[in-house]
Amino acid sequence: MHLPLYENRPVNRFSIKAQEALGDTFRSGRIxxxxxxxxxxxxxxxxxxxxxxxxxxxxxxxxxxxxxxxxLLERHRFPVFDITGGAPELNPYFRRMVTRARGLGVHVLVRHNLTVMFERGQEDLPEFFAAHDVEVVSSLPHYTSAGTDRQRGGGVFEESIAAMKRLNALGYGTGRRDRVFHLMHNPLGAFLPGSQKDLERDYRRELARYGVTFDGLFALTNMPIRRFRDWLEKAGQLDDYQAKLEAAFNPAAVAPLMCRSTVSVSYDGKLYDCDFNQMLDLTVADAPSALEDFDLEALERRRIVTDNHCFGCTAGAGSSCGGQTA
Ligand code: SF4
Ligand code: SF4
Known part of the structure; x- marks a missing residue:
């Protein structure tokens, strides 16, 4: 069994700050x-x-x-099963997983990009979500067509509006507890998101022009990894952006970080602290990192593997899969 050792990983600026903020080691609690x-x-x-x-x-x-x-869900009955991708609906086992998880009484949350419901074979996705009381969380970078299309591609805003109308027609985004629909905002450049509350108000006002409603908005910070990092490097802004994130470190954002209550599984069955660490191939420490060796007790005591990208989660009001936290 391969047991990655935390001690082998270099201490980084974030781990020092997180430990100072908590007055304790930055580790997981109950998953x-x-x-x-x-x-x-x-x-x-x-x-x-x-x-x-x-x-x-x-x-x-x-x-x-x-x-x-x-x-794992059958054995441990985690309260929440959070499914992401890519577009997770395009995975051939997606519907089976949703159906079985719901059968166990587990709350299912799907990170749904809206436009995928117009792909061949996915036309009934909104009805599938509704039939299983799935919570839907969708990224819409901006409430203007120009802002969203700049980041997601031409025509995406218009399709997203059509998709949201379909979800609304089934009761999503109308305040029903069994039809929860949240939007996610992220900035269009190398800066931090504005206040989640103000953004939510602006989104509500602007989307109302299209007759679209939603339950809440999460404001996320762009993480300096993968495509966004490449973009920052090409634009010569990587160092400035990293410095901006570090200068905006908010100690109050550390305790509620989602990596402290989550285990993230990759498509090939490896375990991570979060989806960002997954993309950097930083597997969990202090516990086996293979799905088949899942050890809940060890995972609930594990130290979280961090690096300087983690400053993206603690900048300003904080940023997590559930939006601003502090
Ligand atoms: S950010 Fe865009 S490309 Fe990436 S998974 Fe979501 S919808 Fe797909
Ligand atoms: S990047 Fe992941 S491990 Fe780092 S602080 Fe954010 S959620 Fe936690």
Missing amino acids: TTLQINVGKVCNQACKHCHVDAGPNRTEAMDEATAERCLG
Whole structure:
């Protein structure tokens, strides 16, 4: 069994800051979310994608790994099953996993890019989500067509509006507890997001012009990894952006970080602290990193593996899969 040792990883600026903020080692507590990334296949190829996903990628979770994830849910009954990708709906085992998880009474959250429901064979996705009370979280970088299309590609805003109308028609984004629909905003350049509250107000006002509603908005910071990092490097802004994140470090954002209550599984069955560490291939420390050796007790005591990208999660009001935290 391969047991990665935390001691082998270099101390970094973030780990020192996090420890100071907590007055304790930066480690996991009780795991309440099993997050899985089912692969890199996506119908879009967004400029800031931290997964490097796109239509030409082929990496996808296979049936045996999907079954292992379901086995973990059966055994441990984590309250939340968070499914991401790529476009997770394009994975052949996606619907099986949602159906079985819901059958166990587990809350299922899907990171859904909106436009995938217009792909062949996906036309009934909104009805599938509704039939299983799936919580839907969708990225819409901006409430203007120009802002969203600049980051996600031409025509994406218009399709996203059409998709949101379909979700609204089924009761999503209308305040129903069994039809939760959240949007995610991320900045269009090398700067921090504005106040989540103000952005949510602006999104509500502007999307109302299209007759579209949603339950809440999460404001996320762009992480300096993968495509966004490449973009920063090309623009000569990487050092400035990293400095900006570090200068905006907010100690109050450390305690609620999602990596402290999540385990993230990759399409090929490895365990990580979060989806960002997954993209950097920083597997968990202090516990086996292979899915088949899943050790809940060790994972709930593990030290979180960090590096300087983690400053993206603690800048300003904080940024996590659930938006600003502090
Ligand atoms: S929709 Fe999401 S996963 Fe797909 S390319 Fe865009 S950011 Fe990446
Ligand atoms: S990047 Fe991951 S490990 Fe680092 S602080 Fe953010 S959620 Fe935690």
